[in-house]
Amino acid sequence: MTPLLEARGLNKCFGQLRANDDVSFSIFPGEIVGVVGENGAGKSTLVKMLGGALVPDSGEILISGSPVILHSPADAQRAGISLVHQHFNLIENLTVEENLVLGRPELRHGIIRFKNLRPGFLTVAEDLGTHIAFDARVSTLSVGGRQQVELIRALFHDPRLLILDEPTAVLPPNERDRLLRFIRLLKERGTAIILISHKLDDLYDCCDRAVVMRGGRVVGTSDLRADERAELIRLIVGAELPPPDTRHGTLGKALVSVKDLVVHRDNGTVAVDRASFELHAGEIVGLCGVEGNGQTELLQAMAGMRPVQTGEIIYAVGAQRMANADAASLRRVGVAHIPEDRLHYAVVAAFSLTLNFLLRKLSKPRFVTWGLLRRQAATKATATAIKHNDVRASGPRARMADLSGGNQQKFVIARELGDDVGVILAGHPTRGLDIRTVVAIRNRLVAERARGVAILLLSADLSEVWDIADRIMVMARGRLRGPVRVGETTLGEIGHWMTTP
Amino acid sequence: MSEGMTRVIRVTIVLVVAALVPSLFVLMAGHNPWRVLETLLLYALGPQGWSEVLVHAIPLTLIGLGVAFALRGGLFNIGSDGQLIAGAVLAVFFAPYLEGWGIAGLLVFLILGSLGGAALGALVGYLRAWFGASEIIVTIMLNYVMVQMISYLIRGPMQETSRFWPQSYLIPENCFLPVIVQGTRLHAGLFVALIMVIVFAVIQRRTVIGFVSSVLGANPGAAVYAGFRVKMLTVIVMAISGGLAGLAGAVEVGGIYQRLQDNMAEGFGLAGIAIALIARLEAVAIPLAACLFGIFFAGTGALQRELALPFPLVWIIESAVIFAVAAVQWALPNRKAVA
Numbered sequence: 104m105t106p107l108l109e110a111r112g113l114n115k116c117f118g119q120l121r122a123n124d125d126v127s128f129s130i131f132p133g134e135i136v137g138v139v140g141e142n143g144a145g146k147s148t149l150v151k152m153l154g155g156a157l158v159p160d161s162g163e164i165l166i167s168g169s170p171v172i173l174h175s176p177a178d179a180q181r182a183g184i185s186l187v188h189q190h191f192n193l194i195e196n197l198t199v200e201e202n203l204v205l206g207r208p209e210l211r212h213g214i215i216r217f218k219n220l221r222p223g224f225l226t227v228a229e230d231l232g233t234h235i236a237f238d239a240r241v242s243t244l245s246v247g248g249r250q251q252v253e254l255i256r257a258l259f260h261d262p263r264l265l266i267l268d269e270p271t272a273v274l275p276p277n278e279r280d281r282l283l284r285f286i287r288l289l290k291e292r293g294t295a296i297i298l299i300s301h302k303l304d305d306l307y308d309c310c311d312r313a314v315v316m317r318g319g320r321v322v323g324t325s326d327l328r329a330d331e332r333a334e335l336i337r338l339i340v341g342a343e344l345p346p347p348d349t350r351h352g353t354l355g356k357a358l359v360s361v362k363d364l365v366v367h368r369d370n371g372t373v374a375v376d377r378a379s380f381e382l383h384a385g386e387i388v389g390l391c392g393v394e395g396n397g398q399t400e401l402l403q404a405m406a407g408m409r410p411v412q413t414g415e416i417i418y419a420v421g422a423q424r425m426a427n428a429d430a431a432s433l434r435r436v437g438v439a440h441i442p443e444d445r446l447h448y449a450v451v452a453a454f455s456l457t458l459n460f461l462l463r464k465l466s467k468p469r470f471v472t473w474g475l476l477r478r479q480a481a482t483k484a485t486a487t488a489i490k491h492n493d494v495r496a497s498g499p500r501a502r503m504a505d506l507s508g509g510n511q512q513k514f515v516i517a518r519e520l521g522d523d524v525g526v527i528l529a530g531h532p533t534r535g536l537d538i539r540t541v542v543a544i545r546n547r548l549v550a551e552r553a554r555g556v557a558i559l560l561l562s563a564d565l566s567e568v569w570d571i572a573d574r575i576m577v578m579a580r581g582r583l584r585g586p587v588r589v590g591e592t593t594l595g596e597i598g599h600w601m602t603t604p
Numbered sequence: 605m606s607e608g609m610t611r612v613i614r615v616t617i618v619l620v621v622a623a624l625v626p627s628l629f630v631l632m633a634g635h636n637p638w639r640v641l642e643t644l645l646l647y648a649l650g651p652q653g654w655s656e657v658l659v660h661a662i663p664l665t666l667i668g669l670g671v672a673f674a675l676r677g678g679l680f681n682i683g684s685d686g687q688l689i690a691g692a693v694l695a696v697f698f699a700p701y702l703e704g705w706g707i708a709g710l711l712v713f714l715i716l717g718s719l720g721g722a723a724l725g726a727l728v729g730y731l732r733a734w735f736g737a738s739e740i741i742v743t744i745m746l747n748y749v750m751v752q753m754i755s756y757l758i759r760g761p762m763q764e765t766s767r768f769w770p771q772s773y774l775i776p777e778n779c780f781l782p783v784i785v786q787g788t789r790l791h792a793g794l795f796v797a798l799i800m801v802i803v804f805a806v807i808q809r810r811t812v813i814g815f816v817s818s819v820l821g822a823n824p825g826a827a828v829y830a831g832f833r834v835k836m837l838t839v840i841v842m843a844i845s846g847g848l849a850g851l852a853g854a855v856e857v858g859g860i861y862q863r864l865q866d867n868m869a870e871g872f873g874l875a876g877i878a879i880a881l882i883a884r885l886e887a888v889a890i891p892l893a894a895c896l897f898g899i900f901f902a903g904t905g906a907l908q909r910e911l912a913l914p915f916p917l918v919w920i921i922e923s924a925v926i927f928a929v930a931a932v933q934w935a936l937p938n939r940k941a942v943a
Contacts, residue, residue, distance in 0.1 A: 406829075407831065408829060429831055429833075430828070430829065431830070431831025432831070433831070434831055440829070442829055444825075446823075447823070447825040448823075448825040448826055448829040449826070449829060450823075450826065451822045451826050452822075454819075458815065461815065462819065462829075462830045463829075465812055465815075465830070471812055474811055474812045475810050475811055475812070476809075476811065476812060476815060478809075
């Protein structure tokens with residue numbers, strides 16, 4: 104049997120970097136193949152070449168046995184390959200339907216007949232089991248909703264091969280399950296699927312086999328037998344993972360007290376509805392919920408980035424005691440904040456690492472005197488920080504945008520966490536990162552807890568919360584449930600809380 | 605094809621198109637493009653022209669710096685014309701009190717100019733930060749307000765004592781910026797502009813306010829995350845930007861006009877935007893871009909006199925050059941980090 108798609112000896116270089124080095128790959132109709140590897144292993148480069156977004160330097164791609172050259176995503180689409188990117192390409196101010204029509208040949212003739220296209224969209228949407236409102240603006244959709252729009256767009260061409268780049272990274276558990284069910288449905292219909300994921304559970308739940316990449320090469324494959332999981336991890340990482348840190352903290356006094364807090368969204372609707380809880384020294388409290396239920400706004404308000412409507416957020420860190428303080432004052436007394444949306448808040452992509460380091464250090468006399476930046480001191484401190492935290496970058500002068508997502512996140516954590524920190528507000532600190540980085544970040548948080556730091560962990564990954572949190576609370580439609588001790592609840596109960604306010 | 609080759613081809617195409625388009629218009633108007641270029645350059649580099657180019661480059665540099673500072677902070681200041689007038693008016697208003705202060709009087713005169721422009725800029729920043737007004741629209745509207753205001757002042761409260769000409773009284777002589785090359789109009793404002801280029805570069809690279817404002821421009825979310833007071837910052841950025849335009853106003857009065865009159869520095873605000881953009885907001889490139897525009901401002905008259913070339917044609921050539929410079933920058937991608 105000839106494979107649906109076969110890649111032979113693909114090479115792709117970006118300057119000095121060999122992103123793909125002699126990569127061969129094949130997939131048969133009705134097969135689901137997982138592609139795993141750490142950040143920068145070359146997975147994205149491979150699928151971009153298969154999806155026509157990049158042209159390989161050398162090597163060939165065969166579809167049903169005959170060689171093709173894919174110069175553009177449109178070429179790939181004609182060949183029956185659709186690619187759904189990790190970062191969505193949607194225009195926020197347009198409706199779902201307008202987004203679906205974009206880039207379609209119907210658009211090129213100047214007149215769009217939405218009526219003729221809608222039945223096709225509806226059929227795909229029904230298959231997907233979604234009731235998406237075609238007239239809704241994309242800006243009003245949740246992450247899961249946006250992904251469904253991308254999926255409908257990809258499936259409208261009835262592709263023979265669907266490539267999904269990190270589709271589960273941003274999904275809450277229930278939507279993830281729905282997506283995986285749908286992938287299996289496509290498989291039954293004979294569609295081949297390439298699934299890129301950092302989460303081994305995704306692979307075990309729906310893939311037939313997995314291809315492991317490391318350093319731009321294919322280093323092995325796995326049949327995904329449950330008893331070989333440890334070997335798979337070794338194959339991905341290329342070494343043993345550091346063991347998870349299991350130290351606990353000793354519970355101290357309440358460092359943060361939130362009382363009857365009400366916070367609004369930008370559009371004036373209530374995001375957080377009378378929330379109250381305490382965060383103690385030496386504990387990790389997990390904050391869970393389906394995206395868009397107010398967790399983001401709660402975290403932003405606690406970080407001093409969003410105005411408090413009514414109620415109080417009281418910080419009692421060190422000798423200081425402050426209510427509803429602003430972001431700069433909070434940072435000064437030792438409140439670290441890892442924002443959930445890295446590129447929107449945590450870093451300036453166009454700036455060097457040094458300037459990004461200075462972003463949250465302007466109150467430190469070491470780096471600023473009389474309104475003047477001490478750039479040498481900052482460069483030196485940045486160099487030390489990236490070295491000690493294993494941030495892979497050419498140096499402090501490197502541009503933030505040139506770092507991989509995992510390295511950017513490690514940089515943010517390196518900048519935020521230090522000896523002077525008493526409280527950590529962490530928004531999805533491990534989302535979309537590879538196994539090794541995830542373990543490193545979790546271990547870091549656990550170590551901080553052991554040091555007596557109070558940590559609020561906003562996470563969509565329930566297993567992560569179960570692994571490292573002491574208490575857990577859930578937000579649904581702005582109302583807070585909990586916190587309860589992790590040992591005194593079950594996944595079922597938390598899932599129930601997440602969906603019923 | 606290698607990337608280097610692609611780039612060379614791109615730049616070549618851009619330059620050819622940039623040369624052809626204005627040539628076509630010049631030909632259509634019945635003139636010889638070579639003659640036009642020759643006349644323009646001969647004048648600009650000639651014994652009379654060079655100093656006039658610099659005379660125009662002085663205010664253009666200051667305004668270009670102001671626009672660039674605002675743009676680095678993510679704000680579009682189209683109001684340099686109005687801020688220039690505000691600076692000139694405030695400086696001239698207080699100038700009579702500076703008589704007999706010597707060089708200190710000149711210094712105060714220039715500072716007053718900056719303050720006038722800064723006040724108008726700050727007003728725009730305030731409206732934008734607290735009421736969400738578009739700084740683009742507000743600055744454009746304020747330009748009209750300021751043009752009418754100066755027109756009123758020089759026919760009313762600030763008119764010269766004979767009450768004949770629509771112009772203000774003369775400022776005291778110690779507030780003049782002295783001519784630095786005999787037989788030309790080139791005045792000491794040149795040093796003011798060069799000093800401000802250096803100050804601008806230092807502010808951008810070395811100071812907290814420069815850093816903080818460029819964060820605001822590059823990623824407003826990061827500015828909130830870092831805990832900057834974004835509203836206040838918006839006011840400060842607009843004030844600094846307006847202050848540079850106001851300084852240009854005082855420099856023009858002190859160096860050229862010695863009084864207020866209509867149509868001072870017409871079109872400098874728009875040129876300042878083009879200068880800031882083609883200089884890519886880099887301090888050292890701004891005076892060079894200002895000299896390029898100085899050639900046009902000064903050379904327009906020469907082209908009219910010697911070739912009877914109509915005004916609009918000169919503007920077409922000018923815009924073709926702006927396009928060419930912008931397009932060459934597109935053709936030469938620059939991925940340098942802001943270090």
